[in-house]
Amino acid sequence: MIDTLKKTDRIVILTGAGISKESGLETFRDPDGIWARHSIDEVATPEAFARNPGLVHRFYNARRRLLDDPAIQPNAAHHALAALEANWQGEVLLVTQNVDDLHDRAGSRNLIHMHGEIAKIRCVFCGDVRRQIRDLSPDTPCDACGRSGGLRPDVVWFGEMPRDMDRIGAAIEDCALFVSIGTSGTVYPAAGFVHEARYNDRDAHCVELNLEETDTSPMFHDSRKGRATELVPALVDALLAST
Secondary structure, three states, rough: HHHOOOOOOOEEEEHHHHHHHEEEEOOOOOOOOHHHOOOOOHHHHHHHHHHHHHHHHHHHHHHHHHHOOOOOOOOOHHHHHHHHHHHOOEEEEEOOOOOOOOOHOOOOOEEEOEEEEEEEEEEEOOEEEEEEEEEEOOOEEEOOOOOEOOOOEEEOOOOOOOHHHHHHHHHHOOOOEEEEEEOOOOOOOOHHHHHHHHHOOOOEEEEEOOOOOOHHHHHHHHEOOOOOOHHHHHHHHHHHOOO
């Protein structure tokens, strides 16, 4: 199917924590991941933030500091996806569940952070959004409106709606190729994207790249197991060579 793609066809790519794990970032849902050590109800819901903003800020401060570590850099998979976007004539829409900025740093521009970005903060009072790496506390004032107590990580918490779902849905409905990379297939609505793509008007070809079998693996036409830093560049090379 990849050999029959036209260079003007639309491609939609979904990435999860597995693509950033090889850059040194922890996953959330692995047995030894972040949610194995922290309660979602205490640090990742609007109710948790209202109840104990100090605890929530400490949790996200620690995650945010990792992005400022010089050792954390985009890997070969991130760079390959940026190269695909730059060299494919049709649209390549990259949708990531990750809240890190590694895709951005690798050069991807047609990018949707459906779960927000940990390197950005948002003021609930005035709506200002800006990049910030330094630590936050409940007393940190907003640079835009000056009020304290309203700054929060600009991420999508459990119970909140993922970003740009209309744009994502429209792209999946019209894509000829859907690729899922390093995602567990357990978090909705992203876990349902493969079903939407497979039965869209284009009968999109669906490819999964992951370390292991997932709940959604049977839905894909092609499910390849291995490291993202090996599988993603190989797929990109094949796509570019085919056209």
